[in-house]
Amino acid sequence: MYENVPDEVDNVIVTGKSGAGKQPRIDVLVEEYGLEQLSTGDIFRSYLGEFDGYGYDGDISQFWDEEKEEFVADDRIAEEIGTDKEEVILGLKAKYFVDRGKFVPDRITNQLFDSYFGKQDYSDQVLDGYPRTVDQADFLLDLVEEKNTKVDFILWVRNTDEKIIARTTKRRICPECGEVYHLKYDPPEDGKCADCGVEVIQRSDDTEEKIRARLQEFKDKTKPMIEYLDGKIPIAEVSGHLEEFTPENVRKSVMSSLEELYE
Numbered sequence: 621m622y623e624n625v626p627d628e629v630d631n632v633i634v635t636g637k638s639g640a641g642k643q644p645r646i647d648v649l650v651e652e653y654g655l656e657q658l659s660t661g662d663i664f665r666s667y668l669g670e671f672d673g674y675g676y677d678g679d680i681s682q683f684w685d686e687e688k689e690e691f692v693a694d695d696r697i698a699e700e701i702g703t704d705k706e707e708v709i710l711g712l713k714a715k716y717f718v719d720r721g722k723f724v725p726d727r728i729t730n731q732l733f734d735s736y737f738g739k740q741d742y743s744d745q746v747l748d749g750y751p752r753t754v755d756q757a758d759f760l761l762d763l764v765e766e767k768n769t770k771v772d773f774i775l776w777v778r779n780t781d782e783k784i785i786a787r788t789t790k791r792r793i794c795p796e797c798g799e800v801y802h803l804k805y806d807p808p809e810d811g812k813c814a815d816c817g818v819e820v821i822q823r824s825d826d827t828e829e830k831i832r833a834r835l836q837e838f839k840d841k842t843k844p845m846i847e848y849l850d851g852k853i854p855i856a857e858v859s860g861h862l863e864e865f866t867p868e869n870v871r872k873s874v875m876s877s878l879e880e881l882y883e
């Protein structure tokens with residue numbers, strides 16, 4: 621039905637600003653190509669879970685070399701905490717930054733990504749939230765070459781800052797069941813969840829200040845990443861805004877942008 625688009629792909633990247641509307645487009649690619657969604661958030665949760673589950677309760681700051689700004693050797697960590705399980709050690713490294721509310725350095729994110737992607741045989745994934753920087757993109761290019769696989773294309777979901785701010789600041793969520801409302805498009809009656817009857821709230825991530833910070837990070841780090849990959853991996857662009865939002869319209873817009881790319 622769609623001309624010239626690939627029948628099968630190894631991996632694809634979906635990128636765009638936070639709040640641009642990536643998820644419905646990811647859903648299309650997952651369904652169309654039988655892929656799995658690999659999200660950075662899931663990777664972090666997975667390794668943090670491994671570490672927490674292991675139950676080490678000593679001080680993890682001893683494994684960070686303040687002077688060199690890197691972790692001590694893995695075998696030293698393994699000896700100290702009593703296991704050489706890669707997942708646990710990676711979880712410890714992730715926890716070090718998450719606990720301190722610090723930005724996770726690219727080389728740690730790359731390690732976590734590599735390990736997780738490897739469990740999926742480096743294929744059949746929609747990469748969501750990775751790569752987010754030029755360094756991560758570079759790492760990914762080397763990795764897929766080394767593993768004899770590829771990223772077929774990038775789907776870039778475009779949206780304006782104004783639309784993203786308007787949409788996310790008016791978002792409300794039920795603290796009980798997680799149902800999402802929107803003050804304009806899907807307003808909660810009397811400000812309460814229809815199912816639970818409790819007052820809906822704004823997520824702390826959805827304040828204008830937080831959204832603007834994420835948009836700035838996109839401009840500073842992710843936009844240069846996309847420019848860096850331009851010419852190395854084919855890029856299809858799709859609007860994150862539809863006049864009429866229906867699953868069929870989302871599918872059409874994604875597949876037409878691929879048709880255009882492979883014309």
Ligand SMILES: [Zn+2]
Pocket residue numbers: 794795796797798799813814815816817
């Ligand atoms: Zn509810």
